[in-house]
Amino acid sequence: MTSSNEPPVPVAPRLIATDLDGTLLRDDKTVSDRTVAALAAAEEAGIEVFFVTGRPARWMDVVSDHVHGHGLAICANGAAVADLHAGGALLKIRALERPTAVDVVRTLRAAAPGTSFAVELATGIHYEPAYPPFHLDPGATVAVAEKLLHEETAGAGAPVLKLLARHGALDPDDFLTLARTAAGDRACITRSSPTALLEVSGAGVSKASTLELCCAERGITAAEVVAFGDMPNDVEMLSWAGTSYAMGNAHPAAFAAASGRTVTNNEDGVAVVIERILAERARPLAGY
Structure with missing residues (x-):
């Protein structure tokens, strides 16, 4: 496994799936300016960003100002897909009977x-x-x-x-x-x-299984997904994604499931990887 300072860079990702608490959000529940800029840059580069969280849709105000593109979020550990552009309206529900x-x-x-x-x-x-x-x-x-x-x-x-x-x-x-x-x-x-x-x-409802459904609707494969997480509820998603990163503050189960590591949520670990992905995409153009 690579060191936390040099996570592996995936090739041509089409979608970034990130957990919120302990991952994208700092411990004070804010999104840093650096992370906001990285998310916007990813969307501008044509990479979709999905927030994938255990939070219910009504608690998504922490990122509502940073939604670009499609505006979809996977909430309640995969039990719901919400449209954050429509006030958190639920578009898909996978209920517990x-x-x-x-x-x-x-x-x-x-x-x-x-x-x-x-x-x-x-x-x-x-x-x-x-x-x-x-x-x-x-x-x-x-x-x-x-x-x-x-x-x-x-x-x-x-x-x-x-x-x-x-x-x-x-x-x-x-x-x-x-x-x-x-x-x-x-x-x-x-x-x-x-x-x-x-x-x-x-049964069968997880962040990973709902993310897989959403990706299939868009013709996106697991190999084209980069995922970030820190806790046991992220394990299936970290295992499913072609490239995945456990945060430096992650639970041991997340470390075991992920293909790479990044630095902690308070050190903007998600932004660190996104910046490297975008830099790698731009590198072939340097010789022209």
Whole structure:
């Protein structure tokens, strides 16, 4: 593997897929001027940029001023594709079926007593009384997960994008392993938080699988994609992309999945690679 200062440069990429928190965003949740300039330069050079995140569409304001071109973002770990030019309108939804969600809730409660849950719907988030409140979502309903997931008529409720499962005492990676062992045959379970907070999507739904669908619609192959990430929820995307970079601050699983490394998010690691990609593209012209 190359050093963090000299990541490998891919050949003729057509799309850049980047995670946000811990990757594109600095720790203070800002996008640096250098990164803004690099994203704009990539789009100007004809390289599409996809934001691919665990965040819901309504929390995409951190990058809304830096959207160019198509304006699409993959949100909720692949459960939704949003149009950021249209206020985050959801164009594609890959839902977690409610009966499956209830089954996973009960399985994880039994496997890890003390687990509390939140339910991310296409219309917003709701959570159990023991779950820490979301101050960004003051209108959330508070009730037990089974009630939050209940619908009087099948299919009448808003689609479930994902479950959030939180435990106050377990090690985050141990909780992830336990949950995957208990319920991984029914859902895609991952994490992006430094705490014991898991994210549960429908079976086969991940950043990678939705990115693959979006790329197929554009005639873009995995070999033409450059991906960036830092946490377990980025692993499938880092493995799928033809060229991928784990941030210098990444989780060990991201390092293992990526084909290269860059510097940390606070050092503008994504911009560093984009600048090298663009410099490499321009190099053949130097002799003319």
